[in-house]
Amino acid sequence: MNSHFTYLLVDLSVIFFPLLLSFTKRFYFIHLTKKFFISNVLVTLFFIIWDVYFTYQNVWSFNNKYVFGLYFFNLPIEEVIFFIAIPYACTFSYFVISKFYDFSKVYKLTKYFYYSILIICFIVSLFYWRHKYTYTSFILNNFFILFLILRKEWILLQKFLFAYMFVLIFFILSNGVLTGSFFIAEPVVIYNPNEIIGVRIFNIPVEDFFYGMLLQYANYWTFEKLNINTKPKYQSFFTS
Numbered sequence: 001m002n003s004h005f006t007y008l009l010v011d012l013s014v015i016f017f018p019l020l021l022s023f024t025k026r027f028y029f030i031h032l033t034k035k036f037f038i039s040n041v042l043v044t045l046f047f048i049i050w051d052v053y054f055t056y057q058n059v060w061s062f063n064n065k066y067v068f069g070l071y072f073f074n075l076p077i078e079e080v081i082f083f084i085a086i087p088y089a090c091t092f093s094y095f096v097i098s099k100f101y102d103f104s105k106v107y108k109l110t111k112y113f114y115y116s117i118l119i120i121c122f123i124v125s126l127f128y129w130r131h132k133y134t135y136t137s138f139i140l141n142n143f144f145i146l147f148l149i150l151r152k153e154w155i156l157l158q159k160f161l162f163a164y165m166f167v168l169i170f171f172i173l174s175n176g177v178l179t180g181s182f183f184i185a186e187p188v189v190i191y192n193p194n195e196i197i198g199v200r201i202f203n204i205p206v207e208d209f210f211y212g213m214l215l216q217y218a219n220y221w222t223f224e225k226l227n228i229n230t231k232p233k234y235q236s237f238f239t240s
Helices: 006-021 030-056 077-100 108-127 132-150 154-178 206-226
Strands: 060-062 189-191
Touching (some): 006 077, 006 154, 030 060, 030 077, 030 132, 030 206, 077 154, 077 206, 108 154, 132 154, 132 206, 154 206
Antiparallel strands (some): 060 189
């Protein structure tokens, strides 16, 4: 694949089936789309500012071979669409999982997982504080999870974890294309080796998994808070 539409095709392929299924009775999500976009704007604003700053700082850059050529500040328009397409697909998955699984009980394994994440993120951010992407993705992820733990939102954290694990394979596929792991000869997103640890899964920097977790969790949480009093046409997924 060698096209200026590559990044755009990744965005569209991520959102296509979740958007299509949103109109079906079994996975009816379209009635919450307005609330999703309100919550998404709040989160996306932060991530775009972060993204613009890091692009100016040469933490990452974008391969002109695979983008259309229309820019928002210094970001390809596909990168802006990314912050809508990915959260929509993930929030739809979160909706489906929350609707069909019982989350009335919090498992000890969930707490152990998050306590481990807190420790790992703290240690990594401590040792790699000079690496901008490593430090910010780990420390911000840590702060947000700690914030939810202090609020004792364990039911939500368990839902978030299930959703994160569910979409992980799709994350690897889509991010794999963007980082040059699959289908294309060069990465769409190019990372400055001085700003990351250098540990990769396929060709995906390990930081992306924590950045992705923060992006998903922030969207899930704001979406939950905006929709807490919503009474959808079909069965509500707010079981907590």
